[in-house]
Amino acid sequence: MTFAERAWAMIRRIPRGRVATYGQIGALLGRPRNARAVGQALRNCPHDVPWHRVVNSAGGISARPRASSMLTQELRLTGEGVALRRGRIPLRRFRWAGGASARTAPRRRAASP
DNA sequence: TCCGTGACACAAG
């Protein structure tokens, strides 16, 4: 099973009206530094994957190849009750608590000489 | 195999 497939499986678990961040999905899959690969996985995902519930760490909708889907994402989110405040989603309120508080997980920084 | 790319995250300034 590829990383992308596992990412899809995790994203399918996000309930309506909640969102998760790219980093959060990566962390839940045991790869907290692999947020970017989550974005790649969403590039061409199956239609039953609620891709619109994945946003960046600022609660914003990330830029992508086809800008039209950004508007689609916002419409779908507001359609299920996720409100944007000044262009961002208040994660305090709408973040999916998948796997409990996967937020602010300890991160390893570069080792110094 | 190696190398560049990217729908990201985060610490500093």
Add this chain to the structure above:
DNA sequence: CCTTGTGCCACGG
């Protein structure tokens, strides 16, 4: 707040 620099790692060519 916002901007910049750096770290990360799956994927494709």
